[in-house]
Amino acid sequence: MMRWAGSMSRDTSGTVKHSPLSAAMAHTIVKLTVKDVRFPTSLEQHGSDAMHTDPDYSVAYVVLDTDCGLRGFGFTFTLGKGTEIVVCAVEALSALVVGKCLQEIVSDFRAFYRLLTSDDQMRWLGPEKGVIQLATAAVLNAVWDLWARAEGKPLWKLLVDMDPEQIVSCIDFRYITDVLTEKEALDILMKAQAGKQQREDEMLKKGYPAYTTSCAWLGYTDQQLKQLCTDALKSGWTKFKMKVGADLEDDIRRCRLIREMIGPNNTLMIDANQRWDVAEAISRVSRLAEFKPLWIEEPTSPDDVLGHATISKALAPLGIGVATGEQCQNRVMFKQLLQASALQFVQIDSCRLGSVNENLAVLLMAHKFQVPVCPHAGGVGLCELVQHLILFDYVCVSASLDNRMCEYVDHLHEHFTSPVVIQDAHYMPPKDPGYSCEMLDSSVQRHEYPEGEEWKLLMK
Numbered sequence: 251m252m253r254w255a256g257s258m259s260r261d262t263s264g265t266v267k268h269s270p271l272s273a274a275m276a277h278t279i280v281k282l283t284v285k286d287v288r289f290p291t292s293l294e295q296h297g298s299d300a301m302h303t304d305p306d307y308s309v310a311y312v313v314l315d316t317d318c319g320l321r322g323f324g325f326t327f328t329l330g331k332g333t334e335i336v337v338c339a340v341e342a343l344s345a346l347v348v349g350k351c352l353q354e355i356v357s358d359f360r361a362f363y364r365l366l367t368s369d370d371q372m373r374w375l376g377p378e379k380g381v382i383q384l385a386t387a388a389v390l391n392a393v394w395d396l397w398a399r400a401e402g403k404p405l406w407k408l409l410v411d412m413d414p415e416q417i418v419s420c421i422d423f424r425y426i427t428d429v430l431t432e433k434e435a436l437d438i439l440m441k442a443q444a445g446k447q448q449r450e451d452e453m454l455k456k457g458y459p460a461y462t463t464s465c466a467w468l469g470y471t472d473q474q475l476k477q478l479c480t481d482a483l484k485s486g487w488t489k490f491k492m493k494v495g496a497d498l499e500d501d502i503r504r505c506r507l508i509r510e511m512i513g514p515n516n517t518l519m520i521d522a523n524q525r526w527d528v529a530e531a532i533s534r535v536s537r538l539a540e541f542k543p544l545w546i547e548e549p550t551s552p553d554d555v556l557g558h559a560t561i562s563k564a565l566a567p568l569g570i571g572v573a574t575g576e577q578c579q580n581r582v583m584f585k586q587l588l589q590a591s592a593l594q595f596v597q598i599d600s601c602r603l604g605s606v607n608e609n610l611a612v613l614l615m616a617h618k619f620q621v622p623v624c625p626h627a628g629g630v631g632l633c634e635l636v637q638h639l640i641l642f643d644y645v646c647v648s649a650s651l652d653n654r655m656c657e658y659v660d661h662l663h664e665h666f667t668s669p670v671v672i673q674d675a676h677y678m679p680p681k682d683p684g685y686s687c688e689m690l691d692s693s694v695q696r697h698e699y700p701e702g703e704e705w706k707l708l709m710k
């Protein structure tokens with residue numbers, strides 16, 4: 251039986267303090283700090299794809315201070331330039347958070363989600379999309395982290411231990427009731443109560459299956475690709491995603507190389523990061539069909555619901571599904587993608603959607619349509635966060651591992667206080683209280699843009 255740590259926090263001198271849980275819940279958020287933190291991943295082409303050739307994995311990093319010393323950490327993910335815009339958007343939301351007591355927020359989390367997303371002036375910036383939704387994700391991720399810390403549990407366990415009623419009370423059903431009502435959501439969660447403990451035990455023992463994207467970023471040379479595949483196979487990886495979408499001959503050569511490396515029985519996925527028009531996507535993926543990819547990810551614009559449906563229909567006879575979601579802006583878009591049979595794999599993102607609240611809505615809709623969820627995690631910190639959501643999905647919603655796996659990328663974990671633990675290509679459930687969002691102070695300081703030491707050195 252797993253034992254969970256009590257409520258734990260550090261004061262400003264770094265001393266660990268334990269506080270009674272109920273006391274922590276009663277305390278008030280007194281300060282929100284947000285920082286622009288960037289890692290120069292483009293120098294080595296980590297994270298590169300057909301549309302984002304030089305990404306610097308970055309975050310708008312939020313810290314919530316409470317009057318009892320407990321702190322909550324959160325962030326949203328960006329690619330470098332423009333993080334300062336997200337920082338401004340977080341600052342614009344901060345007045346809606348500071349002064350609130352944690353208990354007051356979580357006792358009606360749906361209302362708090364609405365407060366952030368439906369402010370009558372700020373919603374004009376979205377609504378619920380783009381920079382303002384990224385900012386909402388950063389703030390709410392910090393609130394969820396704070397809540398889980400106050401309860402002394404990792405976030406996935408906090409969710410797993412909640413009553414179905416409490417889970418649905420966190421979701422804003424506005425705009426999705428034509429597909430999923432509160433009652434239906436409740437029924438799904440009630441049904442999944444059967445076998446919940448066994449699934450939790452199974453996860454604690456074996457972990458959640460993962461695939462790796464780290465072997466084949468677009469900017470990597472063939473030599474790198476071979477070496478990384480060799481290493482990954484030795485470490486037990488069996489599912490691999492590679493980038494495609496720039497030059498067709500390069501795609502064919504690289505797909506052939508990887509398929510030869512991993513053999514016919516391991517799984518291959520390809521990701522075009524929105525590079526093509528609809529007809530182009532169909533013809534380009536048809537040319538790559540001989541390499542037997544399980545899915546083509548983001549073949550075209552993330553907003554083109556009917557385009558995705560056309561591509562899905564055309565590729566179905568080839569046995570290739572369509573995956574999308576890392577730039578799907580909100581639950582309404584996911585609803586339409588599901589309604590239109592436009593995707594065969596739902597890729598939730600912990601920092602694109604409105605935090606846990608909106609992701610819960612998407613998990614439940616995906617379950618209703620019986621479409622597997624395979625979360626996106628290519629970025630800094632996304633693996634740390636999304637593992638909590640997919641564990642909850644397995645234990646409390648889908649109860650299935652069929653055609654399901656969570657993305658893993660092997661970058662920048664050393665900057666987190668509770669980095670992911672991968673064993674035999676599985677995510678092992680985190681044990682530390684919180685949402686695994688906290689970064690090392692030294693990493694934040696060093697990588698703060700543009701004043702951190704790392705950037706000062708690079709700019710010299």
Ligand SMILES: C[C@H](O)[C@@H](O)CC(=O)C(=O)O
Nearest residue numbers: 297298299302305627628
């Ligand atoms: C820019 C990011 O690295 C992106 O390529 C990640 C991605 O598409 C994925 O992990 O999938």
Ligand SMILES: [Mg+2]
Nearest residue numbers: 521547548576
């Ligand atoms: Mg992708």
